[in-house]
Amino acid sequence: LQGFQVCHSLGGGTGSGMGTLLISKIREEYPDRMMMTFSVFPSPKVSDTVVEPYNATLSVHQLVENADECMVLDNEALYDICFRTLKLANPTFGDLNHLISATMSGVTCCLRFPGQLNSDLRKLAVNLIPFPRLHFFMVGFAPLTSRGSQQYSALSVPELTQQMWDAKNMMCAADPRHGRYLTASAVFRGKMSTKEVDEQMMNVQNKNSSYFVEWIPNNVKSSVCDIAPTGLKMASTFIGNSTSIQEMFRRVSEQFTAMFRRKAFLHWYTGEGMDEMEFTEAESNMNDLVAEYQQYQDATVGEEEYEEDEEEEEA
Secondary structure (H helix, E strand, C coil), rough: CCCCCCCEECCCCHHHHHHHHHHHHHHCCCCCCCCEEEECCCHHHHHHHHCHHHHHHHHHHHHHHHCCCEEEEECCCCCCHHHCCCCCCCCHHHHHHHHHHHHHHHHHHHHCCCCCEEECCCHHEEEEHCCCCCCCCEEEEEEEECCCCCCCCCCCCHHHHHHCCCHHHHCCCHHHHHHCCCEEEEEEEEECCCHHHHHHHHHHHHHHHHCCCCCCCCCEEEEECCCCCCCCCEEEEEEEEEEEHHHHHHHHHHHHHHHHCCCCCCHHCCCCCCCHHHHHHHHHHHHHHHHHHHHHCCCHHHHHHHHHHHEEEEE
């Protein structure tokens, strides 16, 4: 048993409350197994329920502690991909789920099929998580195809690479160009040369070096699985640990604070036996998370040495 994959939304009551409870129960039962979640965050423009910010903040509070890897998804970003890239006029939830399932399949394909450069949930975590709390990833997929119309044009490795690093194709409402990548991982599927994959990955890092933190050299891991998804010659899945994910948390946190300040809707939660303290704790945990992302976004190679010098002087 590698671990568990949990799909849930953080806006509603069931996915956020029941979902995180399930995660913590599985955690108690199997403490040494990987816990990976696919979490649908509340969208910036589209809101389903008024109390979304509460539910999401309370969930993130749990996910920081109990999950090993969180793939951050967002309905609005998925809609955008359907509109812009797939040119669908009226995307349904089926179309959105098609994108998510392609990503889920890509992340786990190395467990299920033979490959040249293997990776599993644990290897993924080891390569992607430099600091234990920073395990919220943005995901992408290439080639983006709509249901039913699988692409007939075979894509090359450079084209796949270009598409999956494209900010427009990220499945959550955070722009990687507003932050820096701590680490990233790419899973390629299909018959291709590992040499070409490595060259393309190096190419991306060299051309966009300002978007990668320089204190983690070689921070992009690639793996290759021999079996392509049905109907495609080759495909790739992207998982990035970018500091720009803080945009999502910031947005939810602002909405949370606005309501919590007035204690709006709180009686629904306290009536079920929750405590106001839980809200305060969740809020500060999320703000700490944002601060940590910001800290590592601003960190440079020289800073650590500088801090050591200061400590010596004080001593």
